[in-house]
Amino acid sequence: MAILKHISSKNADYGDAEKYLTFEHDEFTMKPTLDADGRLIPRTDYRISSLNCNGEDFAIACMRSNLRYGKNQKREDVKSHHYIISFDPRDGPDNGLTVDRAQELGEKFCREHFPGHQALVCTHPDGHNHTENIHVHIVINSLRIAEVPMLPHMDRPADRKAGCKHRCTDAAMNYLKAEVMEMCHSEGLYQIDLLNGSKERVTDREYWAQKKGQAALDERNAPMIADSITPRTTKFETDKAKLRRTIRAALSEATSFDEFSSLLLREGVTVKESRGRLSYLTPDRAKPITARKLGDDFDRTAVLSTLEQNAARAAEKAAAIPEYPASIKERLQRTKPAKNAPKNDGVQRMVDIAAKKAEGKGRGYEKWATMHNLKQMAATLAAYQQYGFSSPEELDEALTAAHADMQESLAGLKALEAAIADKKELQRNLLSYIGTKPARDGLKAQKSEKARKAYREQHQSDFILAESAARYFKAHGITKLPASKALQREIEQLTVQKNTGYNDYREKRERVRQLQTVKGNIDQILRREPSQQKKQEQER
Known part of the structure; x- marks a missing residue:
C-alpha cells in the first residue's frame, strides 16, 4: 500500500x-x-x-x-x-x-x-x-x-x-x-x-512522540533487564493511544450510548456529542480530542454501529435456549468452527524429479526435491482436507468456480477503469476549455473583423484547444458542461470503487493460484499412486 x-x-x-x-x-x-x-x-x-x-x-x-x-x-x-x-x-x-x-x-x-x-x-x-x-x-x-x-x-x-x-x-x-x-x-x-481516512489516524507528531517515548523507555529498562529483572512496562503509549484503548474497551462491553458514556466516565473520560460529532475529554486536558483526530473507528457513525451490533448479539444470547449435548463428542462437533477457505500460503508446487533428472540434475538435487515433495505432499493433503474436498472432481469444480469469480471481478475492474478513463478524458477537455476562456472572451471584445483575425492569430494555440474541446463535447452529446469540482469528486469516488475491486481481484486471483497449486500437486500424487501399488504387487 x-x-x-x-x-x-x-x-x-x-x-x-x-x-x-x-x-x-x-x-x-x-x-x-x-x-x-x-x-x-x-x-x-x-x-x-x-x-x-x-x-x-x-x-x-x-x-x-x-x-x-x-x-x-x-x-x-x-x-x-x-x-x-x-x-x-x-x-x-x-x-x-x-x-x-x-x-x-x-x-x-x-x-x-x-x-x-x-x-x-x-x-x-x-x-x-x-x-x-x-x-x-x-x-x-x-x-x-x-x-x-x-x-x-x-x-x-x-x-x-x-x-x-x-x-x-x-x-x-x-x-x-x-x-x-x-x-x-x-x-x-x-x-x-x-x-x-483510516481506522486509527496517527499524525507525524504522534508517530515521533511514540518513537521517542519508546526509546526513552527502553533506555530506562535496560539496567533492569541486564540484572534479570522484568520491567513493569515495556511498551510506550501516547495519550491518544491510551484514549483509543480505553474507548475500544468500553465499546466492547456497551450496548447503548448511555452505557458507553458511563463506562468511559469510570475511566475519567467524558464523551460529548456536538453537531453530529463526538469528542473525548480526558482528566489531564482542558480541551477535548475530536474523534476525527483519533480515527474513523471513533466517530459517531462507527460507535453507534458497534453499539447496535453489541445489542443485537446480547439479544440473541438472551433468546437462545441452552442445549447440552449427550456426549463430549457431540459437544466438540457442535462447537467446532467450519473452515471453508483457509489460507494456503505454505503450499508450493511439487517437483517432477524424473523430468529434472532428465535435464541433468544430480543426486544432491534429487535428495532435496524428494524432501521438498514430501513436505508439499503433506501440506497439499492438509489444504485439501481444510477446503472440505472429498474428491478431485470437487476440486476441479471449485477451481472452475474460483476462476469464474476472478474473471467476473476482472470484468468489473475493467469497466471501472474504462469509466475513469472516460471521465478523465472529459476532465482534460473541460479544463482545456476553461483555461481558454480569457482568450475567447477577448475575441468577443474585438470590434472589427480585422481585429478579430489578428487576435485569433495572436492566441492561435488557445483557440486550437478550445475548438478541439468543443468537437469532443459535440461528439459525445454534451450540451451542458459539468462543474470541474463535481467531476473531480466523481473520479475520486470511482477510484475508491476501483481500489476495492482491485483488492478483491487480487484476493480472488490468489485463491485461483492456490487452488491450481493444490490441483497440480494432487494430480501428481494420483499419477504416482498406481505405479507404487503395481510395484508392491510385484514384490508380493
Whole structure:
C-alpha cells in the first residue's frame, strides 16, 4: 500500500533538503549523523535526480528563480514542499518493485503533477524502522517558474501562472492521493483507500512522540533487564493511544450510548456529542480530542454501529435456549468452527524429479526435491482436507468456480477503469476549455473583423484547444458542461470503487493460484499412486 505524506518547509537553505536526502540523519533530532572524524555519513543506497534546474544545482537554481521573481524572501514564506510516497514493503518481493523502478515512477509523478517547479526526486530502499519499504521523496521549490496547464485541483488563475507559488490545499491532496492509487493500480502494487481516512489516524507528531517515548523507555529498562529483572512496562503509549484503548474497551462491553458514556466516565473520560460529532475529554486536558483526530473507528457513525451490533448479539444470547449435548463428542462437533477457505500460503508446487533428472540434475538435487515433495505432499493433503474436498472432481469444480469469480471481478475492474478513463478524458477537455476562456472572451471584445483575425492569430494555440474541446463535447452529446469540482469528486469516488475491486481481484486471483497449486500437486500424487501399488504387487 502506497501512502502519501506532505511537509512544508520555511527553511531558506535549499541545500539542506539535498543534504537530508543523500546523508544519514538521526531519526529523532533530524540532525546529520557524523562519523568519528566529524564528517557526514553518506547514505548507502539511493537514487536522486533533479528536474527543471537547467543543469544547475537544485539549491542554486531555486535561489536564482526566487530572486528573479522576488518571491520567498521573507522568513515566514513557505520555501519548499516535500512529498513522500511510501510503498508497501511487500511490493519488492511480491510485485518486483525495485529502487530504480520506484525512482522512475517518482520522476513521472513529479513531471505530471508538479509541472513548472524545480524539483529533487530521491528514492530510498528502506524506512525508519528498517521495514524495507521503498519510498520516494519529491522536494519542489514552492515557486513556479513556468506557466502550466490547468490541473483538476486548481481553482485560481495564479495556480498555473509562472512566478506564483504552489498551494497544497485539501483538494490538491485528495487529487494527489487518487493519482497515487491509480499509479499503484496500473503497476500492480498493493494499495489501500487513501481518500476515506483510516481506522486509527496517527499524525507525524504522534508517530515521533511514540518513537521517542519508546526509546526513552527502553533506555530506562535496560539496567533492569541486564540484572534479570522484568520491567513493569515495556511498551510506550501516547495519550491518544491510551484514549483509543480505553474507548475500544468500553465499546466492547456497551450496548447503548448511555452505557458507553458511563463506562468511559469510570475511566475519567467524558464523551460529548456536538453537531453530529463526538469528542473525548480526558482528566489531564482542558480541551477535548475530536474523534476525527483519533480515527474513523471513533466517530459517531462507527460507535453507534458497534453499539447496535453489541445489542443485537446480547439479544440473541438472551433468546437462545441452552442445549447440552449427550456426549463430549457431540459437544466438540457442535462447537467446532467450519473452515471453508483457509489460507494456503505454505503450499508450493511439487517437483517432477524424473523430468529434472532428465535435464541433468544430480543426486544432491534429487535428495532435496524428494524432501521438498514430501513436505508439499503433506501440506497439499492438509489444504485439501481444510477446503472440505472429498474428491478431485470437487476440486476441479471449485477451481472452475474460483476462476469464474476472478474473471467476473476482472470484468468489473475493467469497466471501472474504462469509466475513469472516460471521465478523465472529459476532465482534460473541460479544463482545456476553461483555461481558454480569457482568450475567447477577448475575441468577443474585438470590434472589427480585422481585429478579430489578428487576435485569433495572436492566441492561435488557445483557440486550437478550445475548438478541439468543443468537437469532443459535440461528439459525445454534451450540451451542458459539468462543474470541474463535481467531476473531480466523481473520479475520486470511482477510484475508491476501483481500489476495492482491485483488492478483491487480487484476493480472488490468489485463491485461483492456490487452488491450481493444490490441483497440480494432487494430480501428481494420483499419477504416482498406481505405479507404487503395481510395484508392491510385484514384490508380493
